[in-house]
Amino acid sequence: MSRPTPADDLKSIPRHIAIIMDGNGRWAKERGQMRTSGHRKGAESVRQVVEGCSELGVEYLTLYAFSSENWKRPKVEVAALMKLLQKFLRDETPTMMQNNVRLQAIGRLHDLPEACQAELHQAVQTTATNTGMTLILALSYGGREEIIDGIKSLIESVEKGHLDKAMIDGDVFGKHLYTRYYPDPDLLIRTSGEMRLSNFLLWQVSYTEFYVTQKLWPDFGKEELREAIRAYGNRHRRFGGVA
Numbered sequence: 001m002s003r004p005t006p007a008d009d010l011k012s013i014p015r016h017i018a019i020i021m022d023g024n025g026r027w028a029k030e031r032g033q034m035r036t037s038g039h040r041k042g043a044e045s046v047r048q049v050v051e052g053c054s055e056l057g058v059e060y061l062t063l064y065a066f067s068s069e070n071w072k073r074p075k076v077e078v079a080a081l082m083k084l085l086q087k088f089l090r091d092e093t094p095t096m097m098q099n100n101v102r103l104q105a106i107g108r109l110h111d112l113p114e115a116c117q118a119e120l121h122q123a124v125q126t127t128a129t130n131t132g133m134t135l136i137l138a139l140s141y142g143g144r145e146e147i148i149d150g151i152k153s154l155i156e157s158v159e160k161g162h163l164d165k166a167m168i169d170g171d172v173f174g175k176h177l178y179t180r181y182y183p184d185p186d187l188l189i190r191t192s193g194e195m196r197l198s199n200f201l202l203w204q205v206s207y208t209e210f211y212v213t214q215k216l217w218p219d220f221g222k223e224e225l226r227e228a229i230r231a232y233g234n235r236h237r238r239f240g241g242v243a
Ligand code: IPE
Pocket: 021, 022, 023, 024, 025, 026, 027, 065, 066, 067, 070, 081, 192, 217
C-alpha cells in the first residue's frame, strides 16, 4: 500500500493507531438517556474514525470494542452491545469494501455469542483480500488473557519440538500473540479522560505514544482524530536511546 504524504498540518501519520473508545455511558447520562443510546452514538464515531484513518493513510487501526472485563456488565447492556456489533458488521461491510478496508479481530472470540461470531467471520472473509487499511476489532479482549494464551501456545510449540526454549525472545513471543500479524501501535488514544490501560495491549504498547482526551467517545470524530495525530507529530520518540 502506498502511503499518502501527510496532510500539510500533520507532521507524520502513525502507521498503527489503537483506541480505547471510552465514555459512551457518560455521554448518555449527560443527556438523561440509557447507556445503550451512548453505545449507538459511539458506533457513529467508529464509522467516522475508520473513514478518517483510512483517508489519512493509517495502515492499522485497532479499536477496543469489548474487554474481557466488560462481561461483568448488566446482561441487558452486554446483549445490546452484541446486537450493535452485529448491526455494525452488517451495515459497514459494504463501506469497508468501498474503502478497501480489511477487517480482522483479536480476543477470545469463541466467547462471543454464535450469531456474532458468524457475522464477524462473514465480514472478515468478505474483506480478506482488501489491500488498504486493516481494521482490527478487539472483542472479548484482555491483554493479560492474550499473554496467558501466548505462553500456552509457546509451551505447546516447545513440547511438540517445533521450538527450542533457548530461542525464545521478544520477537518469538510476539509471534504467539493475537497481534502477531501487526506492528505495535505507534499511537494509543483514550477518550473520556481516564489515564489507564484497562487491560488493553499490555505487551504491545511498551513504546507507544499515549494521547488522552477529555472528549467522550460519541463526541470524537475526524477533527479530534486529526488533533491526536497532530500531537503525535510533536512527540520525540527515543525508544530508550538519545535524541
Ligand atoms: C465504552 O464506553 C464502551 C465500552 C466499554 C463497550 P463505556 O460504556 O465504558 O462508557 P462510560 O465509561 O461508562 O462512560
